[in-house]
Amino acid sequence: MATVHYDGATRWYQGTERPAVDSLDLRIDDGEFLVLIGPSGCGKSTSLRMLAGLEDVDAGRVRIGETDVTALPPKQRDIAMVFQNYALYPHMNVADNMGFALKIAGRSKDEIRQRVRDAAQLLDLEDYLDRKPKALSGGQRQRVAMGRAIVRQPQVFCMDEPLSNLDAKLRVSTRTQIAALQRRLGTTTVYVTHDQVEAMTMGDRVALLDEGVVQQCGTPRELYERPANVFVAGFIGSPAMNLRQGRLTEHGADIGGMTVPVSRQARATAASDGDGAVTVGFRPEAIDLVGEDEGVAATVTLVEELGSDAYCYTTFRERESAPGEVDVVARIDPRKPPAKGETVHLRVRPDETHVFSTATGARIPG
Amino acid sequence: MTVPAAMMRKVLLTACAWLVALVVLAPYVQMLLTALKPHEELFASPPGYLPESWQFGNFLEVWRVAPIWEYLRNTVLIAGLSTVLAVAVALPAAYYTARRRFRGRRMFLLLVLVTQMFAPTALVIGIHREMLALGLIDTYAALILVNAAFNLAFSTWILHAYFSSIPVELEEAAWLDGCGTLQALLRVTLPLAVPGVVTAVIFTFITAWNEFVVALTLTSTPETQPLTVGITAFIGQYEVQWQYLFAASLIAIVPVVALFAYIERFLVSGLTAGSVK
Known part of the structure; x- marks a missing residue:
């Protein structure tokens, strides 16, 4: 030994x-x-x-x-x-x-x-x-x-x-x-x-x-x-964490029209460090499917049913100012999966987001 | 495929195999039959296939008319020691080139291969001069060195291929189990390379056993001449004593066939099966 x-x-x-x-x-x-x-x-x-x-x-x-x-x-x-x-x-x-x-x-x-x-x-x-x-x-x-x-x-x-x-x-x-x-x-x-x-x-x-x-x-x-x-x-986690570049706003981080909650401390640290461009991460299980007015509308492209879990691959169009598509994977209730092509509404839970510096890739504590 | 077609195929294949065997064996049958004929029958016209009077005594007589024992002893010694020398030199060379990556490794292996392209006949004058300078004319040493050298390339390549096919992890496992480099080689790698060693031994031994041109050039007395040279004594200026020539040739073949039959069992393939994956 x-x-x-x-x-x-x-x-x-x-x-x-x-x-x-x-x-x-x-x-x-x-x-x-x-x-x-x-x-x-x-x-x-x-x-x-x-x-x-x-x-x-x-x-x-x-x-x-x-x-x-x-x-x-x-x-x-x-x-x-x-x-x-x-x-x-x-x-x-x-x-x-x-x-x-x-x-x-x-x-x-x-x-x-x-x-x-x-x-x-x-x-x-x-x-x-x-x-x-x-x-x-x-x-x-x-x-x-x-x-x-x-x-x-x-x-x-x-x-x-x-x-x-x-x-x-x-x-x-x-x-x-x-x-x-x-x-x-x-x-x-x-x-x-x-x-x-x-x-x-x-x-x-x-x-x-x-x-x-x-x-x-x-x-x-x-x-x-x-x-x-x-x-x-x-690397850790499967399916992988959703990682998107976004901009810090007053309410959190904005990724193509979807606002992800970010802690006050992380926002402060990121803002003092530089330009407010950050990479935001949230795991599939940090997403809730919510009612029409509460989250971002996204189209279901694929549903992976694993029995105990199900993962929903979705995509939504970015705001017109920056056209493009954003892909987000969400873990959903396996008992009532949405159908392919259906529109769902996504919201990221507070306290379950990770913020990284886009420049260095390092975690911004918060 | 229908059943008759399968049968037909089998019969045809068997027939072909026998045909090939017949072609290969025919010269030996001819040798045996000639060796059993009396001298007068050899040039009879028309020639008969079977001897009219069977001279089994030729096989005994041949030992008396020529120093077959001495020739045989010389051949065994020369072929045996050449084989030992060739394999002893080829083993480390093959192991090193298979396991280590060094500058000029490919060049070295190519050079080894190139040496295989020169026929002994083409080099025989040079070899004779070399041996003359070394004072080795008419000695075993000369023939052993030359035979070993000419078979080194093949032995190195076949052993190189074998060592390369043995997973290096086996040696690494042995090192971690407490072996030094040499111990790992002796206990793990070499036992697995046995088929390669056997191939090299058989090839070298048979080639050295049958070698004629260099032996003819470098030896001049029955004390050192191998059988291949010795039996040419039956080819006289005016007549050839075919019955003795063939009897002695058959005697020369027997030990090689016996050796091959014995050693062939070690040529099993798939010795490393199950070690990895």
Whole structure:
């Protein structure tokens, strides 16, 4: 068990314009489950591989516990990794796959057998110990990869999109299993994913990366409720937050004729900062369908019914002074969805809007 | 497809396969039949297909009229050691080029391929002079070096392809499991590259076993001559002792066929199945 420290860790591939990971500062507590998330190429896997020792660190340091591991080879870091494609040793059976690290470490045969059996029991793999990986299903292979990691009892688990090769249903059940297993073992875990549902449900904290830089690191709820900038606001949440450029008015922010309530404090801060051009964000669930006189009229272009929820994609024409169309997604009561082409009236609830500086993208507190 | 059509197709395919086999095997049958004929029958006119009197003794006699044992020993040693040398040099080269990206990597691989384009025959004079300068004329070392060198390109390429096909994550997993680079190579990568190694071994061994031109040029005594050169002793100035020539040739073929039959089982494909995805 140990903490993990990224201290200005940087990775710069030869011949690229910017670092893949740019002076990453992260502190992961002992026993914590940290999720690294971001779009493709954001540097999340590279960050993980720097911790595992599979990627050079060009500047800065990486520490595990009190040990500076920046220059240590992978074998000396006491880290177990679950790969996206599992990377099971195809010429060994399940038991040998799981016991390989212990065998290399020179543990006794009895101890290896015992620890492999314990892990197999935990993962429901006891009946498959003699099988080769090719005779296993995808879910079983994933569990063997997990087993290979937990048999080790390492200081840190590194997981690189371990669920992305499973089918949707299995992914959901394995997701909860991995989270529960991690809580039970209490091993510090760094988990890379591009799936925000995994990030939100599994992580104690989530670090969202873009272009090699951490955009925000916090609990899933913090990222959802108080996104630090436009990128975080747009990335977290599905369907994505409605983000529109608008102008501050006396009552709030105006986006193409629709007035969105903005707190007095945010208005004051934005006004003192500059020209009053802001980016306003509100989530689909912050919108109410109201009566004719109370909100902006919009045309329904699509209704997505998910059973428990329904989302209504609408569009309305901007005022004549600035012609164009504004698209807004609203969550609606799934029991009485409007029909496509119907006109609905939208109103954004106060206190559920986010204001960002259009110039810098940063959140304007309020 | 109707049932008779499917049947017809099957019959035709089988017939074709037999036809091909017959064409391939015919020279060997001819060799065997000739090896069993007495000397007088060889030039009989009209020639008969089957020997009139079967001379199984030719296969024993041949050991007496020429130092077949010595030739065979030379061939085994030269082919065997050439194979060991070629694979031992090709393995690290192939591994490195498959795993590392370095400046000139493509150029290196191309150069290796280009060496394959020169026929030994075209280079034989140069090789002879080189060996003369090195004082290696009429030694095993000369033939081992030349055979290994000519087969290096193929071995490097086939092993390069094999190493490239093995997911690098397997090695990374081994590193994290506590292996050093060499240990990961020996315990994880190499066992998975066995089919590639076997292919390289078979190819190199057979080529070295059958090599003639260079051996003819570089050796001059039965102490170092391989079978391919040795059996040319049956080709005299005035007559060719076909029955012995073919008997010795058949003796030369048997070990290679036996080796191939044994080693072929390691050529299973899909060894990495199930490791990833």
